[in-house]
Each structure stands twice: as structure tokens, then as C-alpha cells.
Amino acid sequence: MTIPNTIHEYLNRAGVPYDVMVHKRTGCALANAHTAHIPAAILAKGVLLKYANGYILAAVPASHQVRLEEVGSCLHQPVALASEQEVTDLFKDCAPGAIPAIGDAYEINTIIDDRLEGQNDIFFEGGDHYSLIHIDGPDFDEITDDCFHANISMRH
8 A cells, every 4th residue: 555645745845754654444544553553642533624715724643533613712713523525635545544643734824732742652544444554642742732622532
């Protein structure tokens, strides 16, 4: 499996080394973590949200779900889940439901859940249902430094 060129180019421009881990197809990020034998707390899943000014990508651990009211509070306006069609339109080189948790690569503002900060390793969807991208946690912290950061999730 190959990762989307958008992600490959973004990580290369940022000087971030990465590995691609191939896994058996699953239906959700939490199952991906289990199948890949990695802690769900370090698998960042991307959830596309919409609001009056456009879109924002929320990155939260696979073991958690986005709290829409908390994201809305950070943005000072309500947010809602984007439709599958909106996700497909914005992440053209990704399979539906397999969007990487790096919105900046797609010129989409991103909000990072506090639980993802300070980890030794971070994994995220590789744009299909078979790949995870692994980067060092400090590299993830560096490339998401300019993003919003807040406590925006709760455990499933």
C-alpha cells in the first residue's frame, strides 16, 4: 500500500521521517490499533467537523470520541460532523473513513486533543484502510505546534 502523495510530500517538506505499517482491513480506528498491536492512546484519528467558517479536523486518540461542544467552545461557535461527501471532497486522495490526522497537509485547520501531546510515538491513518503512518511523538508535537490544542475528547 502507498500513502497519499499529499501526506508524503507534507512530511518530507517538514523533514519528518516516517514508517508505514500495513495491517489487516478493519472498520474503525480502535480496531486498527488492536489489529496493529499498538495502544489506542497513540493512534490519532482524524474527524472532520464543519462550522460557519468552514472545516476543522479534530485529532483525538482512537480510544476516544470528539466532544463537539468542547470544539465549539474553542471556536466560539457550534460545530457538527461533516458529511461523508464533504470528507471525500476535501480528502480526494484518501479512502472514506481513512483520513490522516494531519489537516495542515490538506490546508485544513486542525485541533489536537491534549492527550496526543508528549507521546513517544504517534500513529495515524495512511489514507486507506490498510496503512498506518508512524512518526516520533516529538515530530508530531512539532508539526502540530501551530494548531489549536485543547481537551476535546472523552473515552468511548
